[in-house]
Amino acid sequence: MLYRRKNSRCWWVRFTTPDGKEIRRSTGTEDKKDAEEFEAKLKQELWRVARLGEKPKRTWQEAVVRWLEETEHKASRQDDINLLRWLDSHLGSLFLNDITTDKIDQVARARSGTAPATKNRMVALIRAILRRAERQWGWIDRAPSVRTYAEPGLRIRWLTRDEADRLLKELPEHLADMARFTLATGLRRANVTGLEWGQVDLSRRVAWIHPDQAKARRAIGVPLNNDAVLVLRPWIGRHDRWVFTYKGNRITQVSTAAWYKALERAGIEDFRWHDLRHTWASWHVQEGTPLQDLMQLGGWSSYDMVLRYAHLAPEHLAEHAARIERSRTLTGTPSKPETISH
Structure with missing residues (x-):
């Protein structure tokens, strides 16, 4: 019926x-x-x-249910859920055998107005589910190939101190404090929204992220500076488990209408919540934090991930840049720095 x-x-x-x-x-x-x-x-x-006795055809919805069951402890689980909710209207009624390369392209095109990187994350999730359906579950004979979109060169988007202050003043209390905490610790969104009081020791001024909560699957020790401690103290006693809450409930979404309206009022464009982490890293480098230490503070698994911030503090290269100064190469001896008027 x-x-x-x-x-x-x-x-x-x-x-x-x-x-x-x-x-x-x-x-x-x-x-x-x-x-x-x-x-x-x-x-x-x-x-x-x-x-x-033919092999049963499985649907996309069945695959999604099993995928979520098997990836319950995935660090980016909430991101997957958000994408899968959007995909349901496009793939929800289809059998897995009907999801072809052309269909995936059609779905990606339907997500208009999004950056290539966002589309790539979406098609990567589709590919991961279909490959598991092929290689582990035996639901399909072969997963379709998936095309990716060319992404522009990596650009670090970060805020100045004045811009950050303007944004924080425009945000509602819960988002403002979570943003302040991110700017003080560099933690990823999921680690801030999922932070529990059992992971915080204010007397030692430390917090910690468990391996199953970290993107690199390694535990992260988080030193809490004065800014971080001042953010946390007013939240003590509001909830017996979660640090940051809204109307008594755990916060799962931060890129809300309130976030975008605050950005607009603050006059800040092209800025995502994750760029708060970029801002934290950029401020560290500009204040002289060595890249090796920044790598440990940020929980990155690769040194290449922190090298993208190196250009923000080139002062340590000044001595080497001076080696080919014209006055030095002609006389063999260094000259005093010359003041250049504009």
């Missing part, structure tokens, strides 16, 4: 298969005639499985 669920515009199908299994599934369409065709096709497929 066809029916509509509460708060759902699409038709749903419900029936019992020849082997007694109850099926409830979205047809992915608001058109009743298309929904009837979907129901007839689905019944035929399941009959062939039950009577002829």
